[in-house]
C-alpha cells in the first residue's frame with residue numbers, strides 16, 4: 337500500500353508543491369519524482385478531502401560483522417503515510433479510495449515501465465534470466481503488414497488484456513499463444529517488438545538451442561515473469577537440432593506449457609516463430625496452444641507504403657505506380673525493400689533502388705515459392721491483397 341500511495345501521490349504533485357524528492361532508479365530510464373517528508377498533499381475523492389503526509393520513525397536493526405557476529409545497531413527509518421480525513425468518510429476511504437489508489441498506481445506503473453529483454457544468463461548457472469532494457473523501435477505503426485491483419489491482431493491483444501475475469505471464470509490459464517510464420521525478413525521479430533512496446537510487456541527470448549533438458553526448460557519457464565511475452569524463435573528448427581534423448585522434445589515442451597506451467601501463469605503471451613509452418617507438428621496448432629496464426633508475407637504495395645512513409649516520409653511519388661506493378665509480380669521481403677530505402681536520404685535515389693531491386697527479381701522464383709506452402713486464411717488474405725493491389 338505504501339508503494340502504491342507513493343506512486344499515486346507522485347502523480348498528484350502540483351506546481352505549488354514546495355519540495356519534491358528526485359530519484360534515478362538504476363535500471364529505469366526516467367527520473368522518479370516523489371513526495372518528500374512533511375509536505376502535506378491534498379487530494380479529493382467522492383466529495384471528500386484527503387490530506388496526506390509522509391513521515392518516518394527511526395528504526396534500528398542489528399548490524400553484523402563479516403563473521404556473522406552482532407556488532408551493534410544500524411540506524412534506518414520506517415517511512416509511512418498519514419492519511420487524514422473526516423471520520424464520516426471512513427467507509428469511502430476503506431471501500432473505495434484505497435482500492436482506487438492501488439488500481440491507479442498499477443496503471444501508472446505500467447505506463448512508466450521500461451520494457452526489458454530477458455535472455456538466458458550465461459554468466460551464472462544458465463538457469464536464470466539476465467535482463468537489459470528493450471530498445472527495439474518497432475511499433476504497430478512502423479510494422480509493414482496487411483492492415484486488416486494488423487487491426488485484428490491489435491483487437492485480439494486488447495481483448496486478451498481485458499478478459500482476466502473471463503479467463504478466471506472459465507477456468508482457463510490467462511495466456512495466449514501466437515504463431516508468426518513466413519520467410520526470413522518479413523518482420524516476425526519486428527512484430528514481437530511491436531507487441532511488446534504496445535502492451536509494455538517484457539520479452540523473454542527463449543533460445544531453445546541453449547536449453548539442455550526438460551528440467552532446465554521448466555526452471556526457465558517458471559522463472560519468467562508475468563506481463564511478458566515468451567518468444568521461441570525458429571523453435572521447430574531449434575528442437576529439431578536436438579539429438580539426445582534426454583534433451584527437450586516438442587511433446588515435452590507442449591506438455592509442460594499445457595500442464596503445470598499453465599496453472600501459475602498470469603498475463604503471459606507465447607510467441608512461436610517459424611519459417612516453415614508446413615513442417616510443424618499439427619499438435620502445436622491446437623487452440624489453447626496457438627490461438628492466433630499470423631502470416632508475415634512478402635511485401636505488398638500497402639506494406640511498401642508503410643515502409644516508404646517510415647523511411648522517407650513519402651506518401652506519393654511518380655515511381656509508386658511502377659513499384660505497385662512490380663510488387664504484384666515479384667516476391668521481395670520487407671527487409672529487402674527496407675534495405676533499399678535505407679541506402680539514401682534522397683527520395684528519388686532510394687525509390688529507384690527499390691525499382692532496381694524488384695526488376696532484378698522479375699522472372700526468378702524464390703525458394704519460398706517453390707517450397708513454402710501455406711494453408712491458413714491469413715495467407716489467402718495476403719494473397720488476395722496482392723491481387724487486389
Ligand SMILES: Nc1ncnc2c1ncn2[C@@H]1O[C@H](COP(=O)(O)OP(=O)(O)OP(=O)(O)O)[C@@H](O)[C@H]1O
Pocket residue numbers: 478479480481518519520521522523524525526527611632669670671672674
Ligand atoms: N514487416 C516489416 N515491417 C517493417 N520493417 C520490416 C518488416 N520486415 C522486415 N523489416 C525490416 O527488416 C529487418 C529484419 O526483419 P525481422 O528480423 O523483423 O524479420 P524476421 O521475419 O524476424 O526474420 P527472421 O525469420 O530471419 O528472424 C527489421 O529490423 C526491419 O528493419
